[in-house]
Amino acid sequence: MHRITINGISTEADQNTTILAAATQMGIHIPTLCHLEGLSPTGACRVCVVEIEGAGHLAAACSTPVRDGMVIRTHSKRVREARTTVVELLLSEHEGDCQTCQRSSDCELRELARELRVLENRYTGEKPMTMIDASTPALYRDSGKCIKCRRCVEVCTGMQHVGALFPQYRGFDTTIGPAFSSSLDLAVCVQCGQCAAVCPVGAIIEQSHIEQVLSALEDPNKQVIVQTAPAIRAALGECFDLPPGTLVTGRMVSALRRLGFDAVFDTNFTADLTIMEEGTELLMRLRDKLLLKLPQVPLPMFTSCSPGWIQFAEYYYPELLANISTCKSPQQMFGAVAKTYYAQKLQIDPKDLVVVSIMPCTAKKYEAAREEMHSSGYRDVDYVLTTRELGDLIHLSGIDFIDLPDDTMDDPLGISTGAADIFANSGGVMEAALRTVYFITTGRSLPARDLHIEPLAGMEGVKTATVLLQDTVDAWKFLEGVQASVAVAHGLGNAAQLMDRITADPDEFLFVEIMSCPGGCIGGGGQPRFTTDAIRTARMAAIFAADEGKTLRESHTNPAVMQLYDEFLGSPLSSKSHHLLHTQYRKKQQS
Amino acid sequence: MAEIQTDCRTSTHAEPCREIDPGSVIPVVDEIITQYRSTRGALIPVLQSVQNLLGYLPKEILTHISRELSIPYSEVAGVVTFYSFFSTTPRGKHIIRVCLGTACYVRGGKEVLQALTRELKIKVGQTTDDHQFSLEIGRCFGACGLAPVVMIDEDVHQRVKPNAIGLLLAAYRDDDDQDRGGSDEKA
Ligand code: SF4
Ligand code: SF4
Ligand code: SF4
Ligand code: FES
Numbered sequence: 001m002h003r004i005t006i007n008g009i010s011t012e013a014d015q016n017t018t019i020l021a022a023a024t025q026m027g028i029h030i031p032t033l034c035h036l037e038g039l040s041p042t043g044a045c046r047v048c049v050v051e052i053e054g055a056g057h058l059a060a061a062c063s064t065p066v067r068d069g070m071v072i073r074t075h076s077k078r079v080r081e082a083r084t085t086v087v088e089l090l091l092s093e094h095e096g097d098c099q100t101c102q103r104s105s106d107c108e109l110r111e112l113a114r115e116l117r118v119l120e121n122r123y124t125g126e127k128p129m130t131m132i133d134a135s136t137p138a139l140y141r142d143s144g145k146c147i148k149c150r151r152c153v154e155v156c157t158g159m160q161h162v163g164a165l166f167p168q169y170r171g172f173d174t175t176i177g178p179a180f181s182s183s184l185d186l187a188v189c190v191q192c193g194q195c196a197a198v199c200p201v202g203a204i205i206e207q208s209h210i211e212q213v214l215s216a217l218e219d220p221n222k223q224v225i226v227q228t229a230p231a232i233r234a235a236l237g238e239c240f241d242l243p244p245g246t247l248v249t250g251r252m253v254s255a256l257r258r259l260g261f262d263a264v265f266d267t268n269f270t271a272d273l274t275i276m277e278e279g280t281e282l283l284m285r286l287r288d289k290l291l292l293k294l295p296q297v298p299l300p301m302f303t304s305c306s307p308g309w310i311q312f313a314e315y316y317y318p319e320l321l322a323n324i325s326t327c328k329s330p331q332q333m334f335g336a337v338a339k340t341y342y343a344q345k346l347q348i349d350p351k352d353l354v355v356v357s358i359m360p361c362t363a364k365k366y367e368a369a370r371e372e373m374h375s376s377g378y379r380d381v382d383y384v385l386t387t388r389e390l391g392d393l394i395h396l397s398g399i400d401f402i403d404l405p406d407d408t409m410d411d412p413l414g415i416s417t418g419a420a421d422i423f424a425n426s427g428g429v430m431e432a433a434l435r436t437v438y439f440i441t442t443g444r445s446l447p448a449r450d451l452h453i454e455p456l457a458g459m460e461g462v463k464t465a466t467v468l469l470q471d472t473v474d475a476w477k478f479l480e481g482v483q484a485s486v487a488v489a490h491g492l493g494n495a496a497q498l499m500d501r502i503t504a505d506p507d508e509f510l511f512v513e514i515m516s517c518p519g520g521c522i523g524g525g526g527q528p529r530f531t532t533d534a535i536r537t538a539r540m541a542a543i544f545a546a547d548e549g550k551t552l553r554e555s556h557t558n559p560a561v562m563q564l565y566d567e568f569l570g571s572p573l574s575s576k577s578h579h580l581l582h583t584q585y586r587k588k589q590q591s
Numbered sequence: 592m593a594e595i596q597t598d599c600r601t602s603t604h605a606e607p608c609r610e611i612d613p614g615s616v617i618p619v620v621d622e623i624i625t626q627y628r629s630t631r632g633a634l635i636p637v638l639q640s641v642q643n644l645l646g647y648l649p650k651e652i653l654t655h656i657s658r659e660l661s662i663p664y665s666e667v668a669g670v671v672t673f674y675s676f677f678s679t680t681p682r683g684k685h686i687i688r689v690c691l692g693t694a695c696y697v698r699g700g701k702e703v704l705q706a707l708t709r710e711l712k713i714k715v716g717q718t719t720d721d722h723q724f725s726l727e728i729g730r731c732f733g734a735c736g737l738a739p740v741v742m743i744d745e746d747v748h749q750r751v752k753p754n755a756i757g758l759l760l761a762a763y764r765d766d767d768d769q770d771r772g773g774s775d776e777k778a
Contacts, residue, residue, distance in 0.1 A: 163663025169672045179668030180650075180679070187665060590658055 002068040007075065019050055019061040023074055030074050031083065031112055033200060034149040035062040037532055039158045044150045045090075047112065049082050050074045058082055084116050092123035094201075095130060095144030101202045106529050108200035109147060128172060135183035137369040138191040138207055138362040143175050146203035150176060152195035159518065160492040162312070164189040176203075188315050188590055190492070192308035192516045193362030193386075193525020206362045206526060209383040210393055216354045216383070217260045223346075224354040226261040227334045227413070228252060230268055231360040231424035231521035232387050234542040238528035238535075239391025240401045245538030247546055250406025255394050256358075257407060266409045267357065268416030270333040271423045271432070273564065274305065275555035277581055278327045279436045280572035282511055283476070291478040298322040300487075300502065300509040303429050305329040307367035308516030310585060312492050317499060318587035326582040330423065331357050331364055332373050334413065335380025336580040341568045342413060343376075350376055356383045358390050360424075360524030363516065372583045386526025415560035418451075418547030425540045426490035426520035427456030427463060430513040434467055434486070435554045441469055441476040451553055457540070459519060459533055461494035462487065462501075464509070486511045491518040611681075613651035619644065620652055624659050634662055634670055638677060647678045675716040678725075683718045685763045687711075688729030688742040695731075699753065700739035704728075706753035707741075710760060723764060 001012045006023055013022040018041075023030050034045040041063035049058035053071035058079065073079060090109065098104045130144030150167065153176060157163045164187040168175050178187035196204040216224045237246035256264045282301050289297040304310060304325040313321060328336070334357070339350040357364065367373065368381040385393065394401055409415070419435055422428030431453050438446040445451065446467070455465040467484045469476075487509045489498040495514045502509065517523045519536035522543060547553060555561065569576050623640045627633040637656060642648050648671060657664040671677040689695075689704045704715070707726055711719050718725040734740045737749035743763060751759065 157663065157666075163665055166663065166665035166669040167673075168665075168669050177665075179653075179665045180672065188663075590654070590664075 002066050002070070004066050004068070004070040004072065006072045013066045015065070017066050019059070019064050019066055019070075019072055020048060022066050023050075023061065023072075028074055030061045031115055032062055033108065033112065033147070034151060036151055036154055036198060039154045042150050042154060044148070046086050047083055049079060049086075051076050051079050080116070084118055087113055087116055087118050088121055088123055090147045091118070091121050092125055093127055094147060095127065095142070101145070102205045102208075103145075103202035107202065108530075126172075128175070131175070131181065133177070133183045134207065135185035136189065136191060136207070136366065138193060138365040139184060139189075139196060139204060140207050141177065141184065141204050142202060143177065143181075145201050146176055147201055148174060148176055149200060151198045151200065152176060152204060155194045155198050156189075158493065160190070160192060160194055160516070161496045162188060162190055162192075162492060165195060190308040190311040190315075190516065191363040191366040192492070194517060195525075196362060197525045197527065197529060197531060206386050206389065207365060208389060209356075209365070209385055210389055210396070212383050213356055213385060213393070216356070222352055222354045223262045223348055224260070224356060225263040225265055225338060225342075225413075226256050226356045226358065227265045227267045227270075227331070227338075228256070228358045229331065229360055229364075229424070229521060230271060230421050230543065230546075231524060231527070231539070232358050232390070233546065234424060234522055234539040235360065235387050235527045236391060239388065239394070242402070243538070244535040245542045247542045248401075249546065250408070251401060251404040253407040253409055254404040255390075255399050255401055258399050258404075259393065259397055261356070263410045263413075264407075265334070265338075265413035266416050266420075267330045267334055268420035268423070269413045269558070269560060270330040270337065271420035272416055272555035272558040272561045273333055273337070273581070274327055274330050274423075274429075275419060275432050275436050276561060276565075276572045277333075277577060278303070278325050279433050279440065279555075281325055281327065282433070282437060283440065284573065286479065286482075286510065290482070300506070300512045301325055303433075303511075303513045305423065305429060306514060306516045306521075307361070307363040307370075308492065309495065309514045311363075311366075311588070312495065312516065314585055314588040315590050316496075320499075321585045321587065324585060326584060328373070328581055328583050329364075329367060330420075331359060331384075332367065332380055332583075333581050335368070335373065336375045337564065338413065339376035339378055339380055340580060341564060344568075345412075350378055354382045355380065356385065357381055358385050358387065360387050360521045360527045361517070362386060362525045364526075375580050375583075387524075388526060388528055391528065412560040412563060415558060417555055417558050418550035418553035419555045420558075421543055421546040421550070424521045424543045425457065426515050426518075427453070427458075427488045427513065428520060428543070429515075430456055430486055430488050430511065432555060433511065434484070436556045437484075438467065438469070439554060439556060441472050441479050443473045444471075445554065450548065452544070456486075456488050457544075459536060461491060462489045462498050464488070484511070485509050486513070488513045490515040490520050490523075492516055611645060611649060613649050613655075616645060616652065617655060620655060621659070624656065628660070633660060634667065635674075638667075638671060642677060647681045650679060653679070675728075678716055678718070680718045681722065683722050683725035685724050685744055686727060687724055688727045688732075690729045690732055690734075690738070690740045690742070692731035692735065692738075694735035695738040695740055698738040699751075702753045703739050703741060703751050703756065706756040710756050724760070 004013055020030055030048050033047040034042050043060045043063045048061040050061045051073040052059050133141035153165050156165045168181045175181045216222050233249040236252055237248040253264050285297050288294040302324045304327050335355045338355050343350040343353050365384045368384050373380050419432035435446045453465050456463050464487045469479045469482045472480045489495045522539035523531055523536045627636050653667050654664055657667045691700050711724055713719055713726055715726050729742055732740050739751055741748045741751045
């Protein structure tokens with residue numbers, strides 16, 4: 001324990017505490033810019049400087065640990081002036097067109113200038129050359145807005161282990177971006193959007209589909225239907241200043257209806273469908289290996305719902321591509337089912353059907369644009385809006401979200417079970433799959449309290465569990481006594497760690513869930529900013545509440561999914577399923 | 592070490608520098624990587640050795656180094672673009688070195704350099720698109736009395752005037768063998 005004094009108040013702090021953390025604990029707010037929770041401090045911005053008695057220079061609070069006897073001033077005149085200078089210098093090189101900037105409502109630079117009362121800009125000089133990069137389907141970069149805080153570099157390298165972004169060139173010419181300041185489409189980038197989620201300014205944002213969606217809604221010749229990913233309902237409220245973790249499913253449905261969608265459906269429906277397909281696929285692989293003793297059965301099987309993870313594997317683990325489930329993601333299954341089954345049911349020409357999805361994710365924009373995703377004969381999913389974009393669209397349309405009445409999703413593609421809800425959380429796809437696999441093989445529900453496999457929940461980077469298959473039904477007798485050992489990783493850095501472990505011991509796990517974003521989809525790159533671990537935890541709790549609030553909580557009990565099999569697909573892994581719901585992955589060159 | 596064919600090994604080559612076929616030099620680059628792999632901060636020494644060998648750092652070689660050392664390509668490029676002594680284009684047929692020693696600097700060396708960057712439309716460390724000229728900063732050529740000094744290949748040009756740069760370069764363009772006006776003394 002160290003005894004320290006901050007702004008005249010003395011307190012005790014742990015050895016390894018930074019000045020920033022100690023001050024926060026005392027209710028003192030030190031402004032920061034480059035600092036990111038959970039990642040190593042870079043000290044790049046110097047906004048957080050404080051005065052330490054006896055030290056000549058101001059110190060960066062985010063990276064300076066406390067020492068015994070330290071006397072610190074966080075808001076002295078000298079400190080305030082230094083911070084103001086830092087912000088003025090940032091503004092002097094910044095293309096600040098706040099009125100027309102996407103980030104004007106949640107821009108940290110703007111907020112900082114306000115907090116520090118930066119009232120004029122004393123430094124006006126040459127601005128660096130700027131470049132717009134709209135080369136990828138998911139992300140839009142404007143280097144003129146970049147303040148070189150390097151948060152995106154830390155996230156892309158430290159958290160995601162991708163390393164698409166790095167400072168290029170030096171001094172005044174420095175840009176933050178891919179190699180040689182080229183465009184993102186030429187880099188190994190998995191489009192996860194975590195960079196866009198942490199960027200304090202409008203330098204990395206999603207490619208907007210708002211205009212296209214508005215045109216489709218206004219086109220009298222189009223039927224426009226919408227699907228909402230499980231993670232949206234636990235986060236959309238934040239766009240309207242509701243506390244994180246407020247479940248807004250009912251209000252979200254109302255808002256979508258008022259926006260003019262012809263039907264409001266749920267990606268949850270195809271999440272349940274995914275479990276039927278993917279669970280069956282896993283069981284087939286287990287049969288091939290354990291009963292038929294075929295050589296080289298690709299196990300462990302990996303989940304395939306997270307398009308960032310798919311690209312990560314295509315770049316870095318091409319030798320394991322066969323292990324990834326061939327199931328398309330719920331978003332893409334929805335598009336394929338909507339433009340075939342649903343269009344036939346309604347007797348509409350699929351070319352007049354527009355499928356819009358609301359996703360917590362930027363990579364879903366990329367996924368929808370992949371050439372494999374045209375199995376209906378058309379582009380299966382036309383437009384993808386992030387949670388943030390839906391928030392903007394609701395604001396734009398003059399809908400008072402807070403006071404909206406609750407509404408419910410439409411039949412049949414709006415019906416879902418609790419198992420689908422938990423797709424939003426890291427560990428959820430695994431739990432949902434085990435609920436159904438356990439039932440298929442034993443004829444009983446998963447013997448876990450509340451159907452939850454506790455070790456798979458929460459923010460731990462890599463999580464593992466085993467489920468004992470007991471008293472199996474006749475068809476699955478060969479699984480009797482099998483300890484189904486499973487693993488879950490979220491965030492691609494954690495995924496890489498788990499992959500190393502699997503490479504070292506390929507037999508340790510049977511089934512592995514990987515999500516690109518920390519916390520799973522609830523922490524996606526398209527969610528309202530700014531996402532912290534506390535906010536992730538709150539959203540996760542809301543998702544579990546949604547699951548527990550449902551009467552049907554296992555995917556195989558979804559009546560609409562069963563009807564889809566009866567009327568159209570036949571059975572899981574049928575040839576029609578294969579055509580519409582499954583796909584394959586290809587190795588990609590790293591750079 | 593395997594033998595490679597390149598004209599780019601020295602700065603005073605006679606032929607215009609051609610791009611090398613990256614595939615053919617991979618084995619040599621791999622030898623260099625093996626030599627440094629276990630050292631911390633292997634990237635910079637590897638880049639230096641490869642540049643010394645090839646005269647420049649082709650992008651295909653940089654991606655290879657990135658994969659071999661498991662360092663993201665963006666970071667490799669970040670390092671290459673940070674230091675002006677790394678170059679990703681073959682050096683030009685003529686190497687222009689501007690002395691920015693104290694004497695040359697105060698007597699107009701900086702203006703001469705500005706005139707050169709304007710005229711050639713390249714920055715220090717870069718090569719013109721037609722591969723004719725590379726622009727570098729030189730060490731003191733020991734001709735301080737006649738500053739500012741610019742050295743083009745082996746020719747030392749003294750008391751260079753910024754407004755006469757165009758004329759000076761014209762003599763080297765297209766390799767016509769006219770009198771270049773520089774004194775022949777070797778620096
Ligand atoms: S990034 Fe922030 S400061 Fe810059 S233009 Fe946008 S809102 Fe304004
Ligand atoms: S989208 Fe993801 S992989 Fe691509 S640059 Fe951003 S953080 Fe890196
Ligand atoms: S793009 Fe955004 S996060 Fe990255 S350095 Fe620039 S301002 Fe920071
Ligand atoms: S927040 Fe501390 S240096 Fe940027």
